Amino acid sequence: MxxxxxxxxxxxxxxxxxxxxxxxxxxxxxxxxxxxxxxxxxxxxxxxxxxxxxxxxxxxxxxxxxxxxxxxxxxxxxxxxxxxxxxxxxxxxxxxxxxxxxxxxxxxxxxxxxxxxxxxxxxxxxxxxxxxxxxxKDYEDRRRRQKQGIAKAQAEGKYKGRGADLDKQAAIIALLKAGRSYSQIEKAMGVSRPTIAKAAKVAKSAELNQ
CATH class of the missing domain: 3.40.50.1390 (Resolvase, N-terminal catalytic domain)
Structure with a gap:
């Protein structure tokens, strides 16, 4: 068979x-x-x-x-x-x-x-x-580079927003890196899909600009 x-x-x-x-x-x-x-x-x-x-x-x-x-x-x-x-x-x-x-x-x-x-x-x-x-190893390397890129973007003032907004964006990025879906993040954070997409764009930009 x-x-x-x-x-x-x-x-x-x-x-x-x-x-x-x-x-x-x-x-x-x-x-x-x-x-x-x-x-x-x-x-x-x-x-x-x-x-x-x-x-x-x-x-x-x-x-x-x-x-x-x-x-x-x-x-x-x-x-x-x-x-x-x-x-x-x-x-x-x-x-x-x-x-x-x-x-x-x-x-x-x-x-x-x-x-x-x-x-x-x-x-x-x-x-x-x-x-x-x-x-x-590739997964861990990419996460490390992304973290470094975000830190660099923050230091150069490329992150928009202040205070709680930055904290929320960082939390969304962390959830994205952990593999959570947009739907899961919407429920967990009480944010809209455009907000999640913006955070994803920031993370990608930070990685490319490192």
Missing amino acids: AAVVFGYLRASTDDQDAERAKGDLVKFANEHELRSPIWHVENESGAKLERPELFRILEAAQKGDILLIEQVDRLSRLNTDDWLKLRKAISEKGIRVVALDLPTSHMLVASGDEFTGRMLDAINSMMLDMLAAIAR
Whole structure:
């Protein structure tokens, strides 16, 4: 019986297009004669373990099924402890993670003898761990640069507003960096979407001007 394919599409915030890579995943599935993917889409940070759609996949998947992703960082920007928890959950279910940016994983699509399968799985697991670590480092580096850029913008007087407004904007930026969605920030802070968008623009500008 052919493996079930779960296509996982993730973006960090509501204003990002989580389905951007869908076409590439469909093309890959067709080229490798896989089943049409069952899609799971969510806007959550890859730096947080609590992602409902991802865990719906893990709950539904059976041994040998495929978790198809664009890049390893779509699956994880997690810290070490959380990554190990996720890897354990994937391993215990016997799910094959196939990422477009990880060529060694493409070989897991084809069925073969048990020895070859175990060797490929071991190699792919090592590569997954390496790319997950790189994704986490990239996430931490970007957060550090953004923080430095915002501090520089504040020092140069590029931040508009005073007092409580600046505090609120800083809090919104912190929530955005933590992967919270616009809807979540609206509820938590009692602010409008334009206010959140303005804070996001300030954070981006600060990063580019560092």
